[in-house]
Amino acid sequence: MRPARLSAVAAAATVAALTAVTGCTEKGSSAGGDRVVTVTATDDKCEVSKKEFPAGHVELAIENKGSKVTEVYILFPDDRIVTERENIGPGTKQTVTAEVKAGDYTIACKPGMKGDGIRQTVKATGKGAAAKRDPRLDKAVAAYREYAQAQADETLPKAEAFAKAVKDGDVEAAKKAYAPSRMGWERTEPVAESFGDIDPKVDFREDGLEAGQKWTGWHRLEKSLWQDKKIGAEEKALADQLVTDLKDWQKRVGKADITPTSMANGAKELLDEVATGKVTGEEERYSHTDLVDFKANVEGAEKAYELLKPVAKENDQALVTELDKQFGALNTLLDKYRADKASYDFTSYDKVGDADRKELSDGVNALAEPLSKLAAAVVVK
Structure with missing residues (x-):
């Protein structure tokens, strides 16, 4: 967001x-x-x-x-x-x-x-220069498009489960369903944001609103569940609206314009999302489920990188070596905050102290710097 x-x-x-x-x-x-x-x-x-x-x-x-x-x-x-x-x-x-x-x-x-x-x-x-693309990059784009669609498809039933709990007035069930409902979005957020009008509806924080803009989406419901500890008629209507907006996203993912450079760009944007929202604790300020979002952002960035890696490796072996190292280090660091590697049950972020947050921030920065060079490695001739 x-x-x-x-x-x-x-x-x-x-x-x-x-x-x-x-x-x-x-x-x-x-x-x-x-x-x-x-x-x-x-x-x-x-x-x-x-x-x-x-x-x-x-x-x-x-x-x-x-x-x-x-x-x-x-x-x-x-x-x-x-x-x-x-x-x-x-x-x-x-x-x-x-x-x-x-x-x-x-x-x-x-x-x-x-x-x-x-x-x-x-x-x-003018018309612009049409560069001939490596067939492996075409394959990477096709695979990433399938990945983005799959994430949207898998999000819908989870969002519907979250919305049902809200409409049932079950605060605890809604809290449990909240973070899982967001993971597919967080993994592919740059694609979702490319449509422009969907992100403000589903993923804005209150401080990101423009004058006159109604606050809707996940974070509006997050505030009601964790801070206000109540579900009223407005929240129930907002739950339905969230599902409607996510269905719109699901239908439009297949129309997104995706290329190798936009994939590389998106990977860097996901790390920027971590640095500006998750590490600071601002994204999930009521639920403190920031580390779930954090992991999903990293997974999405790593997926794009792995698909582009064969070409990037030929053009810049040193960069790929560094990216492998830093992705591994950051994933290992995140593993400290969950019971096992198969679980997304992360430590509540309000329990993570300043020194540990600094360590996480340093890990993000160490990855973000070489990741900013991935696009250049993909287009080098």
């Missing part, structure tokens, strides 16, 4: 044939000079070096010269997100690479990570 959105997205927007990948790179640009757009963000400006660039792979070279943490987005005209880079600290630089088709877009800087952002209208011109 993203902590906030730039603005309300179009509810029935058609998924466009466009894939985005974000990542921090250490060695130069993967795109040609005419495809690099310098973005200079301050507390009150969002300056871009060019307003037009060739369609295809476009790289944003971002520098935050402001005093606030910022985010930078590429948006469709209807505000659906093409790609994003969050948590860009003052005085730091980030690189965002997006694969875009010809058309109009918006580059938005979001100082303080609030509001609609400071915007610049840009255009991708």
Whole structure:
């Protein structure tokens, strides 16, 4: 779940044939000079070096010269997100690479990570370069699409069981069903978020709401169950709405635009989700089931990585060696907080002390850094 959105997205927007990948790179640009757009963000400006660039792979070279943490987005005209880079600290630089088709877009800087952002209208011109894809990557995409669909399919009966407990007024049964109902979503969250309008309905926290937005979804019910300790008519209606929205997600997963670079990007986004929500305890602030979400995010990231690994290994053996090491280390660390490796019965996160949270955070960061390079390893020729 993203902590906030730039603005309300179009509810029935058609998924466009466009894939985005974000990542921090250490060695130069993967795109040609005419495809690099310098973005200079301050507390009150969002300056871009060019307003037009060739369609295809476009790289944003971002520098935050402001005093606030910022985010930078590429948006469709209807505000659906093409790609994003969050948590860009003052005085730091980030690189965002997006694969875009010809058309109009918006580059938005979001100082303080609030509001609609400071915007610049840009255009991708021409047809873009069509790169020949390794057949193994086509196989990886097909396998990942099946995985994402399976996660959605498996989520529905669990969400229905959760909703039934809520509608029955059984607080304890609803609490027990809550975390399992979220795991498929958490494993494939970047795909779910690509539709724009579903995530705000099912997975927003109260502090992520925009002015006038009704709070619905899992976390609204989480608050009622754990903090308010009650189920009323409104909660029962919200349970039905959650199932309806998740059925919409289930039907649309097969239409998601998935490519090797979006898979790599999604893996990194899942680690970002852990770093910004689960490790801090903000995601599941009432139920304290953060470690269940944490594990699901890691599993989803690892699935994408394993499918891309054969090609990445040929292009960057050292990176694959490091990723294998860090995924193993993080999974071993998570195992400390559950009874056995086959169980998702994790320690309540409010029982995890500051030193242990720091250890978990360090493990996430150690994996996130090399994972940000996976997309480059996939597209290297």
